[in-house]
Amino acid sequence: MNDLKCKVMKIKVIILFLFVFSLCACFDDKGNYDYREMAEITIENIPELIEVLGSSDHIVVKPKVISPSKEEITEDNPNFEFNYKIELKAGGTIVSGQRWVDLNPMKKLYLDTLAAFVANTYVGWFSVMDKRSGVQTSAMFEVKVASPTYEGWMILCDEGAQKRVRMDMISVISAERTVPAYDILTPLGLPELKQAAGIGFYPTLYSNPSDIIYVMSGEGTFKIDRETFKTDASWDINNVDFVIPRVGENVIFYTSVNGSNAAGALACLCVTDVGNAYAQVLDYGGAAFEYPVNTSARGATPEYRVAPYIGVSLARPGRSSTALFYDVDNQRFVGWKYGSDADGMQILTPVPDPDDALFSFRAGMELVYMESTRYSNGLVYAILQDDAGKRCIYGINMSGNGFVQEAKYENLNAPDFDKATSFAFHSQFPYMFYAVGNKVYLHNLGTNVTYPMDNIALGDNEEVTMLKFNLYRQCSLADLSNQSDEFMARQYELMVGSYNHSASDNNGGRLGFYPVDGVNNSVTKRTEYEGFARIKDVVYRERR
Numbered sequence: 042m043n044d045l046k047c048k049v050m051k052i053k054v055i056i057l058f059l060f061v062f063s064l065c066a067c068f069d070d071k072g073n074y075d076y077r078e079m080a081e082i083t084i085e086n087i088p089e090l091i092e093v094l095g096s097s098d099h100i101v102v103k104p105k106v107i108s109p110s111k112e113e114i115t116e117d118n119p120n121f122e123f124n125y126k127i128e129l130k131a132g133g134t135i136v137s138g139q140r141w142v143d144l145n146p147m148k149k150l151y152l153d154t155l156a157a158f159v160a161n162t163y164v165g166w167f168s169v170m171d172k173r174s175g176v177q178t179s180a181m182f183e184v185k186v187a188s189p190t191y192e193g194w195m196i197l198c199d200e201g202a203q204k205r206v207r208m209d210m211i212s213v214i215s216a217e218r219t220v221p222a223y224d225i226l227t228p229l230g231l232p233e234l235k236q237a238a239g240i241g242f243y244p245t246l247y248s249n250p251s252d253i254i255y256v257m258s259g260e261g262t263f264k265i266d267r268e269t270f271k272t273d274a275s276w277d278i279n280n281v282d283f284v285i286p287r288v289g290e291n292v293i294f295y296t297s298v299n300g301s302n303a304a305g306a307l308a309c310l311c312v313t314d315v316g317n318a319y320a321q322v323l324d325y326g327g328a329a330f331e332y333p334v335n336t337s338a339r340g341a342t343p344e345y346r347v348a349p350y351i352g353v354s355l356a357r358p359g360r361s362s363t364a365l366f367y368d369v370d371n372q373r374f375v376g377w378k379y380g381s382d383a384d385g386m387q388i389l390t391p392v393p394d395p396d397d398a399l400f401s402f403r404a405g406m407e408l409v410y411m412e413s414t415r416y417s418n419g420l421v422y423a424i425l426q427d428d429a430g431k432r433c434i435y436g437i438n439m440s441g442n443g444f445v446q447e448a449k450y451e452n453l454n455a456p457d458f459d460k461a462t463s464f465a466f467h468s469q470f471p472y473m474f475y476a477v478g479n480k481v482y483l484h485n486l487g488t489n490v491t492y493p494m495d496n497i498a499l500g501d502n503e504e505v506t507m508l509k510f511n512l513y514r515q516c517s518l519a520d521l522s523n524q525s526d527e528f529m530a531r532q533y534e535l536m537v538g539s540y541n542h543s544a545s546d547n548n549g550g551r552l553g554f555y556p557v558d559g560v561n562n563s564v565t566k567r568t569e570y571e572g573f574a575r576i577k578d579v580v581y582r583e584r585r
Contacts, residue, residue: 316346
């Protein structure tokens with residue numbers, strides 16, 4: 042009996058010994074095979090930073106995974122699984138309460154997926170998992186998603202025969218990359234509108250009001266969200282910026298009087314398509330526009346109509362507290378002035394002639410065009426036409442508190458100037474550019490000589506629809522010393538918008554950028570973009 046017990050005991054000891062030995066062997070095998078291999082896997086070709094345009098570009102990653110034996114692990118290896126996920130760098134939820142999003146539900150090695158995320162900075166994770174052990178090796182990368190509306194040239198267009206209002210954009214993603222984006226406001230809530238008028242842009246460092254962007258048309262004017270560009274019927278200018286609702290008129294011109302405060306403007310001014318002008322005096326806490334100011338008494342019935350132009354000084358920093366309008370009924374210049382009298386800032390006053398007048402502010406002519414510049418510390422150019430169709434140019438300096446007559450240009454040696462439909466005045470040189478059909482001319486106001494811009498080459502079926510210089514407004518670029526010379530030079534490039542009438546769709550618009558040579562009276566093309574509708578206005582969306 043004792044011998045039997047001893048034999049049983051010996052068998053149990055042997056079994057226990059074999060079990061322990063087997064278990065150790067398994068651990069040794071796993072350590073020698075799985076753990077060591079995963080620890081030595083390397084991941085290459087993962088970029089540190091990927092910059093993409095949201096809802097436009099794809100996030101693309103093509104890693105190279107190397108095994109301990111220095112062999113490449115390919116996607117068809119059944120022992121491995123590949124994963125990608127993304128989360129906000131600063132933390133928080135991305136969408137629908139999720140803190141991270143799976144970018145690779147198919148578990149593929151290479152990633153190529155639409156960057157369908159709002160503008161922000163994200164952290165991406167790539168991992169390789171050995172399905173036999175569950176052990177993972179990972180690498181991370183950063184994804185910077187930019188909005189197509191974040192920064193760049195906003196391009197307001199008329200589309201097709203119906204002149205549907207459409208905003209396109211040349212989005213600035215980085216200093217090295219710009220991307221055209223088309224019809225960006227339709228999916229963001231802009232109502233169906235006709236007859237584009239212009240873009241109203243008032244940049245400010247104040248939090249209230251913050252930067253203001255308006256889309257102006259012959260069927261209504263709408264504010265758009267400065268960050269997302271979203272809008273809807275509730276953002277009609279009548280609802281958000283007018284104390285007295287206007288009936289039967291639409292804002293078609295909007296600007297600001299910036300004064301000397303780099304943080305914000307003294308006032309915002311606008312003109313409607315029926316010829317009424319309005320003033321919002323921001324420096325006095327004015328929350329909105331009220332009654333028309335084209336009158337001699339505050340709140341009275343308008344006494345005349347004004348042209349859809351407002352002249353202000355664009356010198357930086359601003360040194361002006363005045364604005365210039367034109368009374369089309371009495372064919373005279375009228376002015377607005379900032380001051381201590383609240384009633385006085387809600388009326389316009391005829392501009393008196395000085396004793397040594399170069400011309401009369403009671404011009405007695407039709408105003409064809411008026412443009413604000415930075416030339417001579419804030420010169421406003423006005424093109425006027427007499428009853429015989431002859432045109433001349435007045436230069437009125439808006440610096441300080443006055444309306445100073447600085448120049449008068451008559452008998453211009455400018456071919457077809459009386460037929461010109463688009464104009465632009467330079468802020469560094471005494472140059473006027475004008476367009477007739479598909480031809481662009483440079484007129485030197487100092488020498489009275491005109492130069493055809495033959496290198497602005499447009500086809501027989503093209504016409505110039507816009508000439509413009511986009512001067513940066515100082516409020517949103519508070520520290521200009523931090524901007525590159527190349528960036529600052531952009532504001533002095535001639536922008537030429539043209540349309541090709543032979544285009545088979547509604548996208549025959551082109552926008553060219555031309556640096557101006559102030560020595561040789563010439564321009565050279567830097568770049569151009571295509572695919573727009575008929576360009577009406579272009580404004581650079583500045584960022585702080």
